[in-house]
Amino acid sequence: MSIVVAAVLLVGVSTALVVSRVGTTKASATTAAKSNSHRPLSVMLTNPAPAAAAVALDAPISIHFTVALADDSPPPTLVPLVPGTWVQSRPGTLAFDATGTLAPGVTETLTVPGGPTGIEGAQGQRLSQSLHVMFTTAAMSTLRVQQLLAQLGFLPVSFTPAGTTAVPPNEIGVAQLGTFSWRWSTLPGSFMALWSPGENNIVTQGAIMSFESQHNMTTDGLAGPKVWDSLILAAAAGQLDTSGHYDFVEVSTSVPEHADVWRDGQLVYSTLANTGIEAAPTEKGTWPVYARYTSTTMSGTNPDGSKYNDPGIPWVSYFHGGDALHGFIRSSYGQPQSLGCVELPPAHAEVVFPYTPIGTLVTVA
Numbered sequence: 001m002s003i004v005v006a007a008v009l010l011v012g013v014s015t016a017l018v019v020s021r022v023g024t025t026k027a028s029a030t031t032a033a034k035s036n037s038h039r040p041l042s043v044m045l046t047n048p049a050p051a052a053a054a055v056a057l058d059a060p061i062s063i064h065f066t067v068a069l070a071d072d073s074p075p076p077t078l079v080p081l082v083p084g085t086w087v088q089s090r091p092g093t094l095a096f097d098a099t100g101t102l103a104p105g106v107t108e109t110l111t112v113p114g115g116p117t118g119i120e121g122a123q124g125q126r127l128s129q130s131l132h133v134m135f136t137t138a139a140m141s142t143l144r145v146q147q148l149l150a151q152l153g154f155l156p157v158s159f160t161p162a163g164t165t166a167v168p169p170n171e172i173g174v175a176q177l178g179t180f181s182w183r184w185s186t187l188p189g190s191f192m193a194l195w196s197p198g199e200n201n202i203v204t205q206g207a208i209m210s211f212e213s214q215h216n217m218t219t220d221g222l223a224g225p226k227v228w229d230s231l232i233l234a235a236a237a238g239q240l241d242t243s244g245h246y247d248f249v250e251v252s253t254s255v256p257e258h259a260d261v262w263r264d265g266q267l268v269y270s271t272l273a274n275t276g277i278e279a280a281p282t283e284k285g286t287w288p289v290y291a292r293y294t295s296t297t298m299s300g301t302n303p304d305g306s307k308y309n310d311p312g313i314p315w316v317s318y319f320h321g322g323d324a325l326h327g328f329i330r331s332s333y334g335q336p337q338s339l340g341c342v343e344l345p346p347a348h349a350e351v352v353f354p355y356t357p358i359g360t361l362v363t364v365a
Contacts, residue, residue: 041125101173153241184265206288210359256334
């Protein structure tokens with residue numbers, strides 16, 4: 001029996017080709033050499049196949065050749081980059097040993113280098129030209145996004161994995177078995193009804209916006225590739241929600257109208273409020289805060305067609321179109337008086353403002 005032969009060629013910082021052969025006798029090696037010397041080097045098939053769609057983020061990647069490869073043969077490449085190494089798992093087969101997941105929702109290009117400096121067969125054969133295989137990866141799993149957001153403290157639920165061991169790096173992007181639990185049993189039932197694991201919902205959207213805001217990203221509430229990458233990095237570094245709290249606001253349109261502020265499962269503040277008049281009502285529903293100003297100018301059209309332009313509106317948190325929580329001076333509060341916004345006494349609006357960062361949910365009911 002021969003000893004294991006291992007040759008490593010580093011490419012960049014994360015890719016290498018390791019060629020290993022175990023248990024090859026002298027006679028079989030001679031026979032293989034004679035056989036291979038008469039066979040051209042070509043690619044028989046790849047996994048994933050060319051133009052494959054919705055490829056799993058932890059899918060195996062391999063290339064099957066007609067002959068065994070030379071120990072110092074250069075490795076294939078993946079763009080976007082995937083951390084890991086290439087190994088010759090058996091004669092004529094290169095397998096990618098991933099230490100991370102494929103990027104979700106992207107077109108991945110696998111390049112098998114050809115020409116005089118490309119892949120080389122054990123008997124000196126060469127690919128005539130480079131081969132480029134393109135495939136698209138699966139969209140991000142909403143469930144996995146929720147699991148990571150919960151573990152980082154951006155959701156009102158926690159996530160406990162079923163297993164006790166750390167998630168392998170090449171499976172970090174794949175949904176894990178486990179359970180979600182409410183962090184506070186005192187939350188209103190109407191709020192709890194907004195949450196559903198594995199499905200897109202307003203609670204998840206608000207949490208994504210909060211995460212995006214804290215990581216200086218566009219706060220669109222969509223878990224795109226940039227959000228995914230940042231979530232993975234944040235999870236690896238243990239970067240929890242910097243606010244340390246979970247807040248939301250409930251606005252009641254029952255007279256006397258009022259706004260209630262909830263933090264970490266407790267009602268912490270309540271104030272009288274004004275919602276929209278019959279000609280310009282405040283729409284009922286739940287939305288995340290998407291823009292905030294300590295002071296701004298509000299302008300628009302009154303129901304009678306005249307224009308308004310009000311400068312210096314304080315403590316403004318927009319949550320749905322032109323509707324916002326904000327301070328506004330009125331002679332009274334607690335009944336419909338606005339043009340769709342939720343008006344608060346200015347001093348009370350100043351108290352509420354710190355509880356409404358980007359992504360905070362506002363319910364009008």
